[in-house]
Amino acid sequence: MPELRKDPVVGRWVIISTERSRRPTNFTPTTHEKTSHFCPFCAGNEEKTPPEVYAYRPGGGAPNGPGWKVRVVPNKFPALQIEGTLDRRAEGLYDKMNGVGAHEVVIETPSHDQDLADLPVEHLEQVLNAYRERALDLHRDRRFRYVLIFKNHGAQAGATLEHSHTQLIATPIIPKILQEELDGCRRYFELKERCVFCDIIQQETAENAGRRIVSTTDRFLVIEPFAPRFPFETWILPRQHDASFHVLSDIGELKDLATALKDTLQRLNRALDRPPFNFVIHTAPVSDGDIEYYHWHLEITPTLSRVAGFEIGSGFYINPTPPEDAAQYLREVAVEA
Amino acid sequence: MPELRKDPVVGRWVIISTERSRRPTNFTPTTHEKTSHFCPFCAGNEEKTPPEVYAYRPGGGAPNGPGWKVRVVPNKFPALQIEGTLDRRAEGLYDKMNGVGAHEVVIETPSHDQDLADLPVEHLEQVLNAYRERALDLHRDRRFRYVLIFKNHGAQAGATLEHSHTQLIATPIIPKILQEELDGCRRYFELKERCVFCDIIQQETAENAGRRIVSTTDRFLVIEPFAPRFPFETWILPRQHDASFHVLSDIGELKDLATALKDTLQRLNRALDRPPFNFVIHTAPVSDGDIEYYHWHLEITPTLSRVAGFEIGSGFYINPTPPEDAAQYLREVAVEA
Numbered sequence: 001m002p003e004l005r006k007d008p009v010v011g012r013w014v015i016i017s018t019e020r021s022r023r024p025t026n027f028t029p030t031t032h033e034k035t036s037h038f039c040p041f042c043a044g045n046e047e048k049t050p051p052e053v054y055a056y057r058p059g060g061g062a063p064n065g066p067g068w069k070v071r072v073v074p075n076k077f078p079a080l081q082i083e084g085t086l087d088r089r090a091e092g093l094y095d096k097m098n099g100v101g102a103h104e105v106v107i108e109t110p111s112h113d114q115d116l117a118d119l120p121v122e123h124l125e126q127v128l129n130a131y132r133e134r135a136l137d138l139h140r141d142r143r144f145r146y147v148l149i150f151k152n153h154g155a156q157a158g159a160t161l162e163h164s165h166t167q168l169i170a171t172p173i174i175p176k177i178l179q180e181e182l183d184g185c186r187r188y189f190e191l192k193e194r195c196v197f198c199d200i201i202q203q204e205t206a207e208n209a210g211r212r213i214v215s216t217t218d219r220f221l222v223i224e225p226f227a228p229r230f231p232f233e234t235w236i237l238p239r240q241h242d243a244s245f246h247v248l249s250d251i252g253e254l255k256d257l258a259t260a261l262k263d264t265l266q267r268l269n270r271a272l273d274r275p276p277f278n279f280v281i282h283t284a285p286v287s288d289g290d291i292e293y294y295h296w297h298l299e300i301t302p303t304l305s306r307v308a309g310f311e312i313g314s315g316f317y318i319n320p321t322p323p324e325d326a327a328q329y330l331r332e333v334a335v336e337a
Numbered sequence: 338m339p340e341l342r343k344d345p346v347v348g349r350w351v352i353i354s355t356e357r358s359r360r361p362t363n364f365t366p367t368t369h370e371k372t373s374h375f376c377p378f379c380a381g382n383e384e385k386t387p388p389e390v391y392a393y394r395p396g397g398g399a400p401n402g403p404g405w406k407v408r409v410v411p412n413k414f415p416a417l418q419i420e421g422t423l424d425r426r427a428e429g430l431y432d433k434m435n436g437v438g439a440h441e442v443v444i445e446t447p448s449h450d451q452d453l454a455d456l457p458v459e460h461l462e463q464v465l466n467a468y469r470e471r472a473l474d475l476h477r478d479r480r481f482r483y484v485l486i487f488k489n490h491g492a493q494a495g496a497t498l499e500h501s502h503t504q505l506i507a508t509p510i511i512p513k514i515l516q517e518e519l520d521g522c523r524r525y526f527e528l529k530e531r532c533v534f535c536d537i538i539q540q541e542t543a544e545n546a547g548r549r550i551v552s553t554t555d556r557f558l559v560i561e562p563f564a565p566r567f568p569f570e571t572w573i574l575p576r577q578h579d580a581s582f583h584v585l586s587d588i589g590e591l592k593d594l595a596t597a598l599k600d601t602l603q604r605l606n607r608a609l610d611r612p613p614f615n616f617v618i619h620t621a622p623v624s625d626g627d628i629e630y631y632h633w634h635l636e637i638t639p640t641l642s643r644v645a646g647f648e649i650g651s652g653f654y655i656n657p658t659p660p661e662d663a664a665q666y667l668r669e670v671a672v673e674a
Contacts, residue, residue, distance in 0.1 A: 308495025
């Protein structure tokens, strides 16, 4: 059973994966390119994954068979285990608990050669709907406090399988950066009685502003944030204040998000020659429900420069590209209709 | 002039380097190997760096000439500028200030082919003494709140020059992770009236403990921490409680630290085949002086797996190597006398 352990100084929880422990000799660098190797995520190989927990099959068909467009399966090598109790306990001054949680994979397309940015908007909408359906389901498990939805695209961004996919990890703790955001939003709300993200949206869209705007849709604003850690770090912010991603109320809202996400990924692809990237959906924790001070959003970070350990070790980032310049590049690149 | 900008949600300051702005086409991956290219840090090329601010010349000799063993120079391409005032100001709800600071390079050896771990202990002691002397000097500048001392070793760990060196950045803000440590230590002290690092040392060295100890010297304890983010993350903790690195009182203490550091780097080299790594000295801020609740230390993180954006974006780390296993490997590798 993996363990969740808490750093006694800064309070950060980490997963210590005790069952697939890597010996020193196992740290040879991994590289991968588009190969013809066997892929368990491709259409026809459904029996090579654990049984699916969700699928979009527009033409119908049996579970774990063909005909799906989007498919969600438990991770075959999960970072956390779904069975068991948390068993919170001390080890002297340290705190730990069992590594209980869910770890699922959203296979975004049956085709090995399609990336998320290549999918038609209607298909991308179904991918986002799969995120929402799985988040809704995982929010019902009272052992979990957070459902983290994230994508690693490209080996340099941490993807270990090249077939386009997204991961969901449901955890009994709130990941540190999300907790910091929640705390920051609450402090701002206590001071101003307003949501900080709503204020950011208002300031970025005010007359004579707009220098950091990449694009807009009816319901979303795409910006380079004021103080980005990374070149071309890009945020997709819903204009309407909602704490949680999974409460997106109708398919029109999902479609608008799909449009904004596809447009943004295509702009990044054009400007940066199809970079590796990560995105993380920042949303409210499970138990807090519709908290008034938080505002869900999606953060995309292209992997352009290697993040040095000094930046991770100090939390101090040096960004060589002003967000105003990045926004201008991304506005100006032509995007197919 | 670079800018320091503060994220309005989580309060993290980043450096936006406005003068060497990188266009999208400038993000081609950089690789480097031991080459015969010109190196400005090598003996004989002293005039290719800005004039030195410190040097160890055991045999004497003029500044910026030969004969040095350790040499400290301003960074030729500094992330922050030494001249100017902070000029703190608002941009609507955002906060920023001028990117004022010091950025120096400690050239650890005149030889291009020596790594820090290869230096004799007496030489390494002089490198550490150079850190201390420069930290002492930079602490006198009242514009600065923190002196960050860190090393990137190897291209994969962010080093852009292969000649072994350490960097010092003096900043008018406290880097985020250091601020979190300070806050965590203060909260623990308020609760317990004890230093959390002193308690960690006590627990790790207690009878029947020791599972996470790598090695010990008279004055230092080398451990794998209880909740490490990375495989083989290693901390060097002074047994005596001191808030600041630069108050190390005598050369004996520096020599003991040099011994512990050399031994640790050699163990990591043997166990992990000379990995790229980073270290960061965690020490008290400039203005806080000898605060009772903080305990300086050095954190080493080998670069074994790529850190995915999801981990940076969520603060949630999955570590495949339990620290107890890593400590055992490091204890068992043979180290030359």
